[in-house]
Amino acid sequence: MAEAAPVNPDIELVTRTQSGDARAFDELVVKYTPRLYGLVYNMTSNHEDANDLLQEVFAKAFRSISGFRGKSSFYTWIHSIAVNMTINFLKKRGRRFQMSLDDVDLNIQNDKEFIELTATSSPVREADLGELQQRLNEAMLKLSPEHRAVVTMFDIQGMPHAEISKVLGVSEGTVRSRLFYAHRQLQAYLEEFRKK
Amino acid sequence: MQDDHDDISKLLRLKRFEQPPPEYFESFLQEFKDRQRAQLLREPVWRIAWDRMCAFFGEQLPVRIGYGLASTAVLAAAGIASFNILESRPVEVAATPEPLPAAQTASLNLDSQVQLPDLPSLAHTASFSTPRYVMDTRPVLYEPPSSF
Numbered sequence: 001m002a003e004a005a006p007v008n009p010d011i012e013l014v015t016r017t018q019s020g021d022a023r024a025f026d027e028l029v030v031k032y033t034p035r036l037y038g039l040v041y042n043m044t045s046n047h048e049d050a051n052d053l054l055q056e057v058f059a060k061a062f063r064s065i066s067g068f069r070g071k072s073s074f075y076t077w078i079h080s081i082a083v084n085m086t087i088n089f090l091k092k093r094g095r096r097f098q099m100s101l102d103d104v105d106l107n108i109q110n111d112k113e114f115i116e117l118t119a120t121s122s123p124v125r126e127a128d129l130g131e132l133q134q135r136l137n138e139a140m141l142k143l144s145p146e147h148r149a150v151v152t153m154f155d156i157q158g159m160p161h162a163e164i165s166k167v168l169g170v171s172e173g174t175v176r177s178r179l180f181y182a183h184r185q186l187q188a189y190l191e192e193f194r195k196k
Numbered sequence: 197m198q199d200d201h202d203d204i205s206k207l208l209r210l211k212r213f214e215q216p217p218p219e220y221f222e223s224f225l226q227e228f229k230d231r232q233r234a235q236l237l238r239e240p241v242w243r244i245a246w247d248r249m250c251a252f253f254g255e256q257l258p259v260r261i262g263y264g265l266a267s268t269a270v271l272a273a274a275g276i277a278s279f280n281i282l283e284s285r286p287v288e289v290a291a292t293p294e295p296l297p298a299a300q301t302a303s304l305n306l307d308s309q310v311q312l313p314d315l316p317s318l319a320h321t322a323s324f325s326t327p328r329y330v331m332d333t334r335p336v337l338y339e340p341p342s343s344f
Contacts, residue, residue, distance in 0.1 A: 026225055033224050034215070042211055054224075055231050062232070063247050136211055155208035183204050190204065 010074040017065050025065070028074070029058050035157070036082050042152040043086045043145070045137040053089055057082045072166060079167045083149050090145040139189040147182040154179055 016024035036057060041050035061078055068077060140148055149168065153159040154175075161179075165172045236244070253260070 029225050029228060033221055038212060047216060055228055058228055136207060155205050156211045186204050
């Protein structure tokens with residue numbers, strides 16, 4: 001006797017939300033907040049903006065969830081909403097921005113990957129952590145919103161090209177091309193820092 | 197070149213640790229609910245209804261409504277123009293039979309031998325009053341067919 005395929009917990013929560021169970025949507029909010037915060041924060045480089053945007057993203061998702069037909073996964077769907085709303089926000093905001101790094105938790109020092117990186121890479125080893133973060137954020141903010149989205153999803157969040165292409169609604173080739181171009185730009189911006 | 201890109205990727209990976217304190221995520225849901233409630237109280241009813249309609253019919257609803265309204269306007273304009281053209285055409289009034297003399301109508305009864313109007317001519321008149329349509333490329337004839 002064949003075993004029944006495991007039900008995607010997201011789909012179950014979405015179905016419950018669509019039938020009026022608001023608590024099911026709360027579970028989705030709790031589940032996706034950290035990941036979407038990372039996405040929106042790394043695109044805006046501002047905690048307050050990221051918080052406001054994230055609230056709006058979930059509000060929009062809640063309003064639109066009755067129209068969610070499951071053609072894509074909920075993960076892709078909510079990421080698309082977040083990326084599109086953030087890109088629109090960044091285009092409206094233009095150059096009027098302020099970085100707010102004070103609120104973020106610098107638990108990076110205890111991370112194994114960071115320790116390894118700073119032990120092997122001399123430019124980073126000698127750099128002040130705050131300066132490193134600031135430089136990275138400045139470099140990111142010089143990218144266009146579309147390029148920033150690709151870099152955030154691929155380099156920071158570790159999403160595969162195929163998933164990014166679904167979220168953005170572009171081909172994988174476009175994703176790779178944007179990534180290459182963004183890396184080249186970032187490299188130029190960080191060159192001075194890396195030579196220190 | 198590839199090494200440079202790898203270095204950039206390594207540096208960017210560090211950004212994933214830029215996270216707010218855990219309390220932020222714990223209070224996020226409550227803040228979301230509070231904002232939702234506040235928004236419901238602030239927003240006018242029509243706005244809420246519009247949002248729900250957009251959510252139900254999809255994101256393209258405003259565009260579709262725009263197209264629908266534009267199409268309706270074009271059809272209405274075409275209809276009005278057609279009506280005006282038809283109205284401005286000269287209408288040929290069919291010849292009405294002469295009224296019977298008063299003396300003759302007064303003495304009208306079943307036995308009287310009143311001369312009735314010519315029936316073929318009445319049929320001809322009736323054919324004028326009913327609308328005729330062009331069904332093919334031949335011109336419409338307003339004369340009755342000469343032979344059957």
